[in-house]
Amino acid sequence: MIELRKKIKGHIPKQKILGKSVQKIDAREKATGEAKFGGDIYLPGMLFGKILRSRFSHAKILNIDISKAEKLPGVKAVVTWKDAPDIQIGLYTDDWRFFAKDKVRYRGDVVAAVAATDLDIASEALELIQVDWEELPAVFDPLEAMQPEAPIVHEEVPDNIANRRKIRKGNPDKVFASSSLVFEDTFKTQMVEHCSIETHVAVAQFDHSDKLTIWSSTQAPFNNRLILGRGLQMPMNKLRIITTNVGGAFGGKQDLMVEPSCALLAKKAGRPVRIATDREEEFIASTVRHPYILTYKTAVDQQGKILARKINIVQDLGAYNDLGEGVLRYAAIMASGPYNIDHVWVDGVAVYTNQQVGGVMRGVGVNQTTFAGESQIDMIAKEIKMDPFEFRLKNAYKNGDITANGQQLKGIGFRETLKAVAEQSDYKSRRKRKNHGFGLACTIYTSGAGGRRDYSSAVVRMNEDGTVALMVGVPDVGQGCRTTLSQICAQELGVNYEDVWVDQPDTDHSPVDLFGANASRVTYITGNAVKSAAAEAKKLLLEAASNKWEAAIQDLLIVNNQIYVKGVSKPLGSIKELVTEMHRPLGQTIVTSGTYHTPGEPMDEETGQGNVIPIYTFATQLAELEVDPETGKVNVLNIWSANDVGKAVNPINVEGQVEGGIQMGLGFALSEEIVREQGCTLNASFSDYKMFTSIDMPRIIPIIVEMPEPLGPYGARGVAESTAIPTAGAIANAVANALGIRVKELPLSPERVLAALKKKPEM
Amino acid sequence: MANKISFKINGEAISMDVQPHWTLLRLIREALGLTGTKEGCGEGECGSCTVLLNGKPINSCLVLAMDVDGGAVTTIEGLADGEKLHPLQTAFVEKGAIQCGFCTPGMILAAKGLLDRQPSPSEEEIRLEMAGNLCRCTGYAKIIEAIQTAAQQLKGGADD
Numbered sequence: 001m002i003e004l005r006k007k008i009k010g011h012i013p014k015q016k017i018l019g020k021s022v023q024k025i026d027a028r029e030k031a032t033g034e035a036k037f038g039g040d041i042y043l044p045g046m047l048f049g050k051i052l053r054s055r056f057s058h059a060k061i062l063n064i065d066i067s068k069a070e071k072l073p074g075v076k077a078v079v080t081w082k083d084a085p086d087i088q089i090g091l092y093t094d095d096w097r098f099f100a101k102d103k104v105r106y107r108g109d110v111v112a113a114v115a116a117t118d119l120d121i122a123s124e125a126l127e128l129i130q131v132d133w134e135e136l137p138a139v140f141d142p143l144e145a146m147q148p149e150a151p152i153v154h155e156e157v158p159d160n161i162a163n164r165r166k167i168r169k170g171n172p173d174k175v176f177a178s179s180s181l182v183f184e185d186t187f188k189t190q191m192v193e194h195c196s197i198e199t200h201v202a203v204a205q206f207d208h209s210d211k212l213t214i215w216s217s218t219q220a221p222f223n224n225r226l227i228l229g230r231g232l233q234m235p236m237n238k239l240r241i242i243t244t245n246v247g248g249a250f251g252g253k254q255d256l257m258v259e260p261s262c263a264l265l266a267k268k269a270g271r272p273v274r275i276a277t278d279r280e281e282e283f284i285a286s287t288v289r290h291p292y293i294l295t296y297k298t299a300v301d302q303q304g305k306i307l308a309r310k311i312n313i314v315q316d317l318g319a320y321n322d323l324g325e326g327v328l329r330y331a332a333i334m335a336s337g338p339y340n341i342d343h344v345w346v347d348g349v350a351v352y353t354n355q356q357v358g359g360v361m362r363g364v365g366v367n368q369t370t371f372a373g374e375s376q377i378d379m380i381a382k383e384i385k386m387d388p389f390e391f392r393l394k395n396a397y398k399n400g401d402i403t404a405n406g407q408q409l410k411g412i413g414f415r416e417t418l419k420a421v422a423e424q425s426d427y428k429s430r431r432k433r434k435n436h437g438f439g440l441a442c443t444i445y446t447s448g449a450g451g452r453r454d455y456s457s458a459v460v461r462m463n464e465d466g467t468v469a470l471m472v473g474v475p476d477v478g479q480g481c482r483t484t485l486s487q488i489c490a491q492e493l494g495v496n497y498e499d500v501w502v503d504q505p506d507t508d509h510s511p512v513d514l515f516g517a518n519a520s521r522v523t524y525i526t527g528n529a530v531k532s533a534a535a536e537a538k539k540l541l542l543e544a545a546s547n548k549w550e551a552a553i554q555d556l557l558i559v560n561n562q563i564y565v566k567g568v569s570k571p572l573g574s575i576k577e578l579v580t581e582m583h584r585p586l587g588q589t590i591v592t593s594g595t596y597h598t599p600g601e602p603m604d605e606e607t608g609q610g611n612v613i614p615i616y617t618f619a620t621q622l623a624e625l626e627v628d629p630e631t632g633k634v635n636v637l638n639i640w641s642a643n644d645v646g647k648a649v650n651p652i653n654v655e656g657q658v659e660g661g662i663q664m665g666l667g668f669a670l671s672e673e674i675v676r677e678q679g680c681t682l683n684a685s686f687s688d689y690k691m692f693t694s695i696d697m698p699r700i701i702p703i704i705v706e707m708p709e710p711l712g713p714y715g716a717r718g719v720a721e722s723t724a725i726p727t728a729g730a731i732a733n734a735v736a737n738a739l740g741i742r743v744k745e746l747p748l749s750p751e752r753v754l755a756a757l758k759k760k761p762e763m
Numbered sequence: 764m765a766n767k768i769s770f771k772i773n774g775e776a777i778s779m780d781v782q783p784h785w786t787l788l789r790l791i792r793e794a795l796g797l798t799g800t801k802e803g804c805g806e807g808e809c810g811s812c813t814v815l816l817n818g819k820p821i822n823s824c825l826v827l828a829m830d831v832d833g834g835a836v837t838t839i840e841g842l843a844d845g846e847k848l849h850p851l852q853t854a855f856v857e858k859g860a861i862q863c864g865f866c867t868p869g870m871i872l873a874a875k876g877l878l879d880r881q882p883s884p885s886e887e888e889i890r891l892e893m894a895g896n897l898c899r900c901t902g903y904a905k906i907i908e909a910i911q912t913a914a915q916q917l918k919g920g921a922d923d
Contacts, residue, residue, distance in 0.1 A: 023856060030864030031852040033799020033839035037865060040798035120784075195899050197803040197811055198865040247801070247865030248899050279804040478863025478900045652859040652905075659902030660862065686808035686897060694893040694903040 010569035015559050018491040018714050021652035024483045025502070026245070026476065038201030038217035038244045039276050046203065047076050047115040049265050049275035050122040051258070052129055053285055054104035054111055057354040057679030058138035058151060061103060061111070061131060068128040069114060074121035077269035078129070080112045084264055089231045091223075093162065093321040095154055098231055098260035103136070105153055105319035106354050107679055108285025113261035115273045140679055142316040142351035143293070153319060153352035162317055163325045163350040165332040167404050167608035170343030172299070172308035179299040179307060183380050187372035188745040189292045189728075190673040191316075193283060194361055195691055198247020200286065201276035204262035212263055213240045219249035219477045220516025225507045228259055236507070243504040249477035250664070251360035254516055255287050255322060283684035287359025288674060290327055290350075291316040292368035294335075296376045304386045306395045308343035311335045313369070315350040318357035324350045327358065329451045331365030332608060336404045337373040338414055338444035338618055339395040344404040346608065354679050360518065362664055363725045366445055371669075371746060374441040374729030378736060388440050388733070389422055397444070403616070406609035413644035413707025414618035418442065420642040420703045421620045432737075436626040439734025441726035447709075447718035448521045448614030453600025456521075457511035458529040460489065460537040462590040464583040466561060466576030468495055468537075470502040472530065473513025474522050479720055480653040481522045485530050487649055488713050492534035493541075494558030495575060511593060520718030523649060524615060525596055527713040532594030540590050544578050615711055619643040619722040621662075623730040625698075627738050632754035634670055634735060636698040639727065643702075646709035646717035658702035658723045665727025666692050670747050768832035772797075773841025781828040787821075788812045790828040791838055799839035799868045803897070810896030813869035813876075814838050820876030822895075839868035842875070850916040851875055851909070860909040862900030870896050874910045882918055886911070 029035040066078040081099035088094040100109045112129050116122040137151045144150055145160040152158055176182050202216040212234060218224050221241040229239050246253060258275040265273040277286070295312040313331055317324040328350045336344045361367075381391040396418060401409050422428065427438045448454040459471040470489045476482040486500040505513070511529075515521060538558060545563045546553045549572045557564045562571035563578065582588040598614040624638040641658050648654045671690040675682045683689045708715030728746055736742050741756040765780035772795060781790055788805075791797045791814065800823060803811035807825040814823045815837035842849040848856070851871050861867050870893065877884055877892040884892070889910050890903070898906065
C-alpha cells in the first residue's frame with residue numbers, strides 16, 4: 001500500500017549539486033601520481049634546455065659569442081636575440097624582449113638559451129657562452145630612481161616613472177585643514193615570491209607545417225598565446241598551447257618565463273625541447289610581489305567617523321612593467337579600505353628600477369595597501385580610545401555606499417564578516433595574557449578583472465550517451481575550478497556531477513579566455529559563461545523532449561539526467577535516450593556556447609572614477625598570537641577568517657582557499673622576504689626563504705559568509721585572493737595589541753619586533 | 764662509467780646500469796619513467812621527491828642512485844592495490860587535502876613513513892614529521908586531517 005502511494009504521489013528529486021563538497025575531478029589521479037605536469041611530458045627525441053641569465057643588474061651587451069657552446073658534443077641549438085623577431089613586447093607596455101639585445105636591466109634577463117641531449121651538457125654549454133658586458137650604474141631603490149640624476153632603466157622613460165594612478169573623491173586637504181585628529185604614517189612592504197612548489201616548465205615542438213605546440217604549466221594559456229604569437233610573429237592557428245596540470249600558480253605562472261626560449265630552441269634544433277627553471281631561478285628571475293612604500297594620512301572626528309584619507313603609493317616595478325600597471329590600479333582603487341569615506345585621494349607611481357620584476361601575486365597590490373591601511377586603523381582607534389572592532393563597524397561599507405572610485409555597492413556582506421569573526425572567536429570576552437594579543441584586519445577586493453572589461457566563454461557538448469563535455473579556457477591551478485565549473489554545469493543542465501568532464505584548456509580546442517586563472521574571477525566570470533552554455537544546451541534538450549513526448553516545454557524538467565513532467569514523479573525518459581536518438585540516425589550533436597562579460601566602464605585617468613570593479617568582495621580576519629619578548633619571535637595561535645563568498649559552490653574548496661591563502665598571508669606578515677643586495681638575491685632557496693611549514697601553521701577557522709551576489713552564478717563570487725590579503729594587517733595589529741609596539745615594515749621578523757621593543761618607552 | 768645496481772622498485776626486483784652522478788630522483792623519473800615523484804627544488808628542501816627507501820622516507824634528490832643497490836624503493840606508483848587506493852590516498856582525496864597536487868605524492872609517502880613507524884601519532888607528531896614537505900596551496904590543515912583519518916583507518920578503527 002505504501003509502495004503504491006509512493007509510486008503515485010512520489011516527489012520529483014531536486015538537482016542538488018551546487019553547494020556540495022563533491023570529490024574533486026582530478027583528486028584521484030593526483031593522489032596516485034598519474035597526473036601529468038609539464039615536467040612529466042617526455043616526447044621522442046626531446047632535448048633539455050637551460051637559460052643563460054644576466055650576470056649584471058644593468059649592463060650593455062657588447063657581444064655574445066655562442067660558438068664554443070655550439071661545438072660542445074650533445075648541444076643541438078643555442079639561441080639569442082638574433083633568433084627572435086626584432087621587436088619589444090609586454091603585457092601593458094612593450095618594454096621587454098624575449099632575449100636581451102642591447103642591454104640587460106636585472107639579473108634575471110634572458111641572454112641566451114641552450115638545448116642539449118642531456119641537462120648536464122646544457123648546463124656546461126651555458127658556461128661556454130662568452131658575453132662581453134659593459135656594466136652600467138644601476139638603481140635599486142624606487143625613491144632614488146625618481147631623482148633627476150638617477151640611472152635610466154629604459155631610455156624611452158627618462159624619469160623611470162612607468163605609470164601613475166590617481167583617485168579623486170572629494171577634497172581631503174580641506175578636511176585636514178579643519179580637523180584636529182589627523183594621522184600620518186608611512187609603511188613599507190617587502191619583495192616576496194609565489195613559491196609554487198612546481199617551477200615554471202614548458203615543452204615545445206615545432207614541426208614542418210610551421211606548427212608550434214607548447215605544453216605549458218600556465219595559468220593563462222590564451223594570454224600566453226597572444227603575447228607569444230606577437231613576439232614570435234606567428235598566427236594563432238599555428239600556435240597551440242596545451243595546459244598541463246599546474247603545480248601552483250598564485251599569479252606567478254602567466255608570464256612567459258620559459259616558453260619563448262623553448263619555442264626558439266625547438267625551431268632551431270628541429271626537435272622537441274623541455275625547459276624547467278630550477279628553484280634558484282625562481283627566486284632570482286621569476287616575477288615577485290612589488291615592494292611598496294605607502295603613506296597614509298587620515299582624518300577622523302571625535303566620534304570615530306573617518307572623514308578623509310589621502311594615500312601615496314610608490315611601487316617598485318623592477319626592470320619591466322609586466323602586469324605592474326594593473327597592480328597599481330588595483331592598489332589605488334582599494335587603498336582607502338572597506339570604509340565609507342567622503343574624501344579620498346590616492347596618488348600612485350610605479351617606478352622602474354634594476355630589481356627583480358614585479359607581477360601579480362594573490363592580492364595584486366591590495367596585500368600591501370591593506371597592511372598599511374589596517375595598521376593605521378588600529379593606531380587611530382587606540383589614539384581616540386575606541387575599540388578597533390567598533391571603529392571598523394562604524395565606518396564599514398554597507399549597501400548603497402559609494403566607493404572611492406565612485407561605484408555604488410550592492411549585495412555586499414562586509415559587516416556580516418566582521419560580526420561573524422567577533423562572534424565565533426568571542427575574543428572580546430577572552431582573557432588576555434601577557435605578551436598575547438588579538439588583531440583584526442578587513443579587506444575590500446574584486447572578483448573579476450578590474451578597471452577593464454572582463455569576459456569569458458564556455459562550450460557544452462552533449463556526448464551521444466548523454467554525458468557532457470564541458471570546455472573552458474581557464475586552467476585549474478589547484479584552486480579546483482575544473483570541479484566547481486563542472487558543478488555549475490551539472491546543476492544548470494540537470495545532469496549528475498560525475499557525468500560532466502572538463503579538461504585543462506588547449507588553445508586549439510577550448511573557447512577563448514584571455515585572462516586565465518586570475519583576479520578571483522573564474523567562479524564568477526567563467527562560472528556565468530558555463531551556466532549560460534549549459535542553459536542553452538538544456539533548452540535544446542527540452543525542445544527535443546517536447547517533440548518526442550508531445551509535452552509543452554514549460555511543463556518539462558530535467559533532474560539528475562531524467563526528464564520529468566512537472567508534478568509527475570515517474571520520469572518520461574532519460575537524457576541518454578533523447579541524445580542517442582538525436583545522434584543516431586540524425587547526426588545531431590548538441591553543442592552550445594555561453595559567454596559572459598562585465599560592463600567594463602573605463603576608469604577616468606584624472607579622477608579614477610568609474611564603475612570599473614565587476615564585483616566587490618570583502619573579508620575579515622582576526623589573529624591571536626603571543627610574542628616571546630626575549631627573541632621577538634611571534635607565535636600565531638589562531639586565525640579566524642570570514643569571507644563573503646556569496647554562495648559556496650563547493651564548501652571544502654572554499655575552506656582550502658582560506659587555509660592556503662592564510663599560509664601565504666602569514667609568510668608575508670612574518671617570515672618571507674627576498675633579501676637583495678645590489679640587485680643580487682641573497683636567499684635563493686627554500687632553506688633561506690622561509691615559508692610557513694606544517695609546524696608553523698596556526699589553527700585556522702574558516703567562516704563562510706553567504707550574502708548572495710546579484711551578478712554571480714547561483715549568487716557566487718570569487719574568494720581566492722581575499723583569503724591572503726588581510727593577514728599581515730591582522731598580525732601587525734595583534735603584535736601591537738600584545739606588546740604595545742607598532743612595526744610599520746614587513747615582515748615582522750624577530751629582529752624588527754625586538755628593535756621596536758627596544759625603542760618602546762617604558763610604560 | 765656506468766655501474767650496475769640491483770634493487771627493488773615497488774616490489775619488483777630489477778638490475779640496471781646507472782651513472783655514478785645520478786640521483787635516485789633522476790633514476791626514478793628518467794630511467795624508470797615513474798613521474799609521480801616530483802622535483803620541486805633538487806636541494807632536499809621541499810620534500811616533493813620523497814620516496815620510501817627500505818621503508819623510510821627520504822628526499823630522493825639527495826640520494827645517489829648507486830646507493831640504493833640492494834635496497835627497496837617505494838614510489839607513489841607502488842601504493843595503490845590495483846584500482847583500490849591506499850587509505851592515505853583515499854583520505855587525501857576525500858578530505859580535500861589535494862589542491863594543485865604537486866606536493867601530494869611526497870606528502871603521502873612521508874605520511875606513510877610516519878604511520879608505518881608510529882600508527883597513532885599525535886597532531887603535533889604529524890606536524891613535525893611533515894615539516895620537511897612544503898605545500899603552498901593548502902595551509903596543511905586538510906593534509907593533517909587526512910593523515911589522522913588514514914591513521915584511524917589503518918588501525919582498523921574505521922569509524923570516520
